Amino acid sequence: MTRKPDFGQEVSNLLHAAEGSPLSTCIQCGTCSGTCPVAPHMDHTPRKLIAMINAGMKNEVLASNTFWYCASCFHCTVRCPSDIDIAEAMYALKRYSVWKGQYKEGLIGPTFSETFVKMIVRTGRSYEPVLAPTYIFSYGMVKFIQEAFNATSMMLKGRIPILPARIKRIENFRRMIGRIIPLGGQS
Amino acid sequence: MKEYAYFPGCSLEKMALSYHQSTMETTKKLGVKLNELEDWNCCGATTYFHVDELLAYTLVARNLAQAEKQGLDVIAPCSACYKNMYFTREHLNKEPDLADHINYALEEDNLKFAGTSKVKHLLELFAHDIGPEEISKKVTQPLTGLNVAAYYGCQILRPRKDHENVEDPHFFEEVLASTGATPVDFALKMRCCGGSLIITSRIAALAMVHNLLQNAVDSNAMLIVTACPLCQVNLECYQQQVNQEFNTNYRIPVLYFTQIVGLAFGIIPKRLGIGTELVSFNPVLSQLKSVK
Numbered sequence: 309m310t311r312k313p314d315f316g317q318e319v320s321n322l323l324h325a326a327e328g329s330p331l332s333t334c335i336q337c338g339t340c341s342g343t344c345p346v347a348p349h350m351d352h353t354p355r356k357l358i359a360m361i362n363a364g365m366k367n368e369v370l371a372s373n374t375f376w377y378c379a380s381c382f383h384c385t386v387r388c389p390s391d392i393d394i395a396e397a398m399y400a401l402k403r404y405s406v407w408k409g410q411y412k413e414g415l416i417g418p419t420f421s422e423t424f425v426k427m428i429v430r431t432g433r434s435y436e437p438v439l440a441p442t443y444i445f446s447y448g449m450v451k452f453i454q455e456a457f458n459a460t461s462m463m464l465k466g467r468i469p470i471l472p473a474r475i476k477r478i479e480n481f482r483r484m485i486g487r488i489i490p491l492g493g494q495s
Numbered sequence: 496m497k498e499y500a501y502f503p504g505c506s507l508e509k510m511a512l513s514y515h516q517s518t519m520e521t522t523k524k525l526g527v528k529l530n531e532l533e534d535w536n537c538c539g540a541t542t543y544f545h546v547d548e549l550l551a552y553t554l555v556a557r558n559l560a561q562a563e564k565q566g567l568d569v570i571a572p573c574s575a576c577y578k579n580m581y582f583t584r585e586h587l588n589k590e591p592d593l594a595d596h597i598n599y600a601l602e603e604d605n606l607k608f609a610g611t612s613k614v615k616h617l618l619e620l621f622a623h624d625i626g627p628e629e630i631s632k633k634v635t636q637p638l639t640g641l642n643v644a645a646y647y648g649c650q651i652l653r654p655r656k657d658h659e660n661v662e663d664p665h666f667f668e669e670v671l672a673s674t675g676a677t678p679v680d681f682a683l684k685m686r687c688c689g690g691s692l693i694i695t696s697r698i699a700a701l702a703m704v705h706n707l708l709q710n711a712v713d714s715n716a717m718l719i720v721t722a723c724p725l726c727q728v729n730l731e732c733y734q735q736q737v738n739q740e741f742n743t744n745y746r747i748p749v750l751y752f753t754q755i756v757g758l759a760f761g762i763i764p765k766r767l768g769i770g771t772e773l774v775s776f777n778p779v780l781s782q783l784k785s786v787k
Contacts, residue, residue: 345687345706349699377696379703380541381687382653386661393654402545417695421545428543428554432536434505443694451697454736458773462510462732465771469509475532480604484557487600488550 315366322400328385328393334358340384340394351412354384354394366436368409375401376417416443429485432475436468497624500562500569500703504576505537505586511724513768517537517753518617520762521566524633524706525604525625529570532561537578541691543575549596551649555583556597559614560606572617572753574723575691578650581614616651618722618752622666627673637675641783643680643755646690646707648726654739661685671720674759679714683707685729690725693733698740704730705737708745717779718748722756732773748776 312320320330334355341353351372352360360369378398385395402421405411411418423442427435440459447455462468475481502563506600507515522529535558537543543551559580562569571577587594588610598607621630645667652661664685668678688707707730707782711719721727731749738745757767 331711345703346689346692346696346699349702351561373696377692379649379687379689379692379700381649381723383649383685383687385654386652395654396687399544403548406546413697417545420695421542424540425546428537434537434540436510441693447679454739458732458736461773465773466611467510467771473505473508475536477604481536481557483603484553484600485550487603488553488597489547 315364315369316362319361319397319400319404322404323393323396328388328389328396329362331361331397333390334362334392335390337389339387339389343383343387345381345383346377346379347422350377352475354378354398356393357393360396369401370405370408371402373412373415375405376411376415412484414446416446419443429482431472432478432481433473438472497525497613498530498567499530499620499682500565500567501531502535502558502562502569502571502576502580503531503545504571504573505526506573506724506728510728511751514572514724514727514751514753515768517757517762517767520766521753521760522620524762525629527620527625528685530565530567531567532558532565535561538571538579540575540579544579545785546617549593550586551579552583552593553597553600555579556587556594556608557601557604557606557682559584559610559612560601560608561608561611564606565612568615570615570620572722573618573725574650575725577614577616578654578766581656582654584610584612584614591661618651618667618670618745621670621752621756627669630670630756631653633671634674634758634759638755638759638783639675641676641755641779642679642715642717643671643676644711644714644719645678645684645752646681646688646719646721646726646730647685648690648721648723651687651722652685667720667722667752671755674756676755676759677690679716679770681711681716683710686710688726688729689728690723693729700729701733701737701740704733705741705743708734708737708743708747710745712745712763716747717782718750718776720750720752722752733743734774746774748772748779750776 338355341355347353357374375398383394385393418441427438539551575585689703692700
């Protein structure tokens with residue numbers, strides 16, 4: 309009889325590149341939650357999220373903002389007494405949720421990440437103004453004005469580029485990417 | 496003369512141009528030659544690994560392969576670039592099959608990753624390869640009376656690389672002390688500034704910046720010194736928004752450590768990119784001069 313891996317195993321499988329222990333070895337000590345600088349803003353703390361993953365609560369996990377709010381500071385990772393690479397697990401959950409197209413409504417993170425990737429694939433370089441439309445319209449008027457003021461101040465100091473940069477060997481670069489992810493007609 | 500390959504990263508081209516300028520000026524004085532990679536691409540920052548791991552490793556490997564072509568170790572001034580390059584090299588060295596797969600892609604650009612070039616952060620170059628003693632020998636204008644908060648941030652230190660001290664390091668303070676400045680006791684020196692969240696989770700990030708600014712002010716710091724463009728922009732350019740959000744009144748300058756070292760070397764401020772801050776450094780600078 310076919311036996312599907314449970315959610316905890318699925319997420320652990322996504323951690324093939326990380327060196328840490330499996331999520332199932334979590335002892336629920338809460339060092340990660342106590343360490344996490346973003347924990348107060350998360351739907352569930354990292355400790356609780358790991359418990360939820362181990363309990364197979366897939367929909368609840370994917371519906372939470374927790375892993376999208378991870379700042380990649382790796383403080384939990386270096387302190388975990390069970391040696392779980394927690395920050396890396398947050399990355400794995402982001403990939404899983406992008407792959408499934410299943411994430412909490414209203415989050416900017418998923419669209420931002422996808423736009424970022426498309427930009428790099430196109431030009432090889434990061435260019436801030438391309439990213440602005442992924443978030444600026446979700447802002448209210450006050451935030452919008454604050455952000456525009458910031459951008460203007462930075463531009464006046466010569467800190468925002470007018471034109472996007474592009475790498476020199478862009479054709480080679482795109483063919484290189486084509487060998488990793490076939491890009492249809494583009495490669 | 497020390498020689499390294501140099502990967503500036505996207506931020507240093509414009510947003511953190513002053514970091515690049517001050518890096519070039521100070522390393523020149525220290526007899527260090529930095530050769531920029533011929534055709535580098537974005538390292539993927541903290542964002543690329545969200546979407547696709549294999550491609551993220553490939554992008555980083557392309558830069559590493561260019562450094563190897565120079566036969567030199569590679570320096571990254573941005574902490575996110577540094578972390579990506581350091582761990583990609585380590586991971587590919589451990590997984591030859593993955594390295595083969597990526598090398599198959601790199602053939603398209605006539606490059607090959609072999610894992611020979613070590614990856615170092617610019618701050619490590621100053622702290623370890625050059626060392627505070629050598630730095631202090633070049634100081635002509637000691638920054639006596641300048642209370643600085645050395646801000647490490649995250650990815651210089653974490654995730655852990657060897658058996659280094661990730662809970663209470665001192666190498667950043669030592670570099671700053673070698674200029675005559677006084678590093679203050681800055682408790683949150685390794686607490687995350689939320690740089691990667693400022694766009695996607697703005698309120699959380701602003702709260703994190705708020706904490707750090709308050710701690711720096713409470714520690715009597717006249718300015719915060721960083722070694723990462725994301726930290727610098729987050730702590731400096733979002734100060735105004737923190738003030739509006741939390742009804743505070745912060746105006747604390749945030750400079751790159753290379754700008755501070757450069758000032759102590761007697762390099763004119765303009766050549767260090769001083770003057771492009773949103774929170775002006777001038778009041779602190781004139782205060783410093785009046786002490787002398």
